[in-house]
Amino acid sequence: MEAYNILIAVFVFLFGISVGSFLNVLIYRIPNEMSINFPPSQCTSCGHKLKWYHNIPLISWLALGGKCAFCKEKISAQYPVVEFINGLIWLAIFAKIGLVWYLPFVMLSFSMLLALTMIDFKYYAVPDNLNIAALIFALIQPDFFHAILNALYAGGALYLLGFIVSKLAKKEALGEADIIVAATMAALLGFPLFFIAMFIAAILAIVPSLLAKDTKVPFVPFLALATLITYLNQEFLLRMLEALMYG
Numbered sequence: 001m002e003a004y005n006i007l008i009a010v011f012v013f014l015f016g017i018s019v020g021s022f023l024n025v026l027i028y029r030i031p032n033e034m035s036i037n038f039p040p041s042q043c044t045s046c047g048h049k050l051k052w053y054h055n056i057p058l059i060s061w062l063a064l065g066g067k068c069a070f071c072k073e074k075i076s077a078q079y080p081v082v083e084f085i086n087g088l089i090w091l092a093i094f095a096k097i098g099l100v101w102y103l104p105f106v107m108l109s110f111s112m113l114l115a116l117t118m119i120d121f122k123y124y125a126v127p128d129n130l131n132i133a134a135l136i137f138a139l140i141q142p143d144f145f146h147a148i149l150n151a152l153y154a155g156g157a158l159y160l161l162g163f164i165v166s167k168l169a170k171k172e173a174l175g176e177a178d179i180i181v182a183a184t185m186a187a188l189l190g191f192p193l194f195f196i197a198m199f200i201a202a203i204l205a206i207v208p209s210l211l212a213k214d215t216k217v218p219f220v221p222f223l224a225l226a227t228l229i230t231y232l233n234q235e236f237l238l239r240m241l242e243a244l245m246y247g
C-alpha cells in the first residue's frame, strides 16, 4: 500500500470512529424519543454537560477509565465499542472498494445497520427512520436503477412471504422492519449475493435462537452482520456458490 493510501485509511478510520460517536447518540436518543442535537452531550447519569475533550471518540472513554469526569458513574463500554467497530467497518469497506464516489454512502448504510443492530438488541424493535436511512444510502451507487429494482424484488418477495406465513400461522411472521432491512441488503449486494447473505444470517441466528428458547431473539443484528460478511467476501462467496452449483 502506498503512503497515500495509508493516509486515506487513517483518515477513514478516524472519521469512522467519529461517526460511531454520533451513532451512540442515535442509539441512545431515538428509542427514547429525544432530540438528536439538543441538549448537547451530557452525562446520562448526572446530566452534567460534557466538555469537548470528554467527547473525543475512544480516547476520552479510555482516558477517563470508563467513568464520568464529574460524578464518576460508570459509562457503558458500548460507547467506545460502537465507535471502534464503526471505524473498523469503514476501514474494511474502504479496503474493499477503494476511493470511489459512493464509498461514503456504502459506509453510512452499514453504519445505520450497526445502529439498528444495537437498538434491536436493546429494545427488540428498530426505528423506521434509521431503517429507511440505511436503505436510501444503499441505493446511492452507480447502478442506481438496478439497486432500486433489487430492493423492490427483495422487499416485495419478503412482504409476500411474510403475508402468506402470517395467514397460515395466524400471527405476524415478518415485521415491516425486516422487509426494509432486506431491501437494503439487496440494494447493497444484488442477486444472488442477497440469498447467500440471508442463508448466512439464518445460520448465525440458529444457535442464539436455540439458546434463547422462549425469549425473543432480535433478527436484525444477524441480517446486518451477514450483509457485512457477504459484502466483504463477495467474490469468494460467488465462487463457492458456482462450485456448489456446477461442481
Ligand SMILES: [Zn+2]
Pocket (backbone or CB within 6 Å): 043, 044, 045, 046, 047, 048, 068, 069, 070, 071, 072, 073
Ligand atoms: Zn456524570
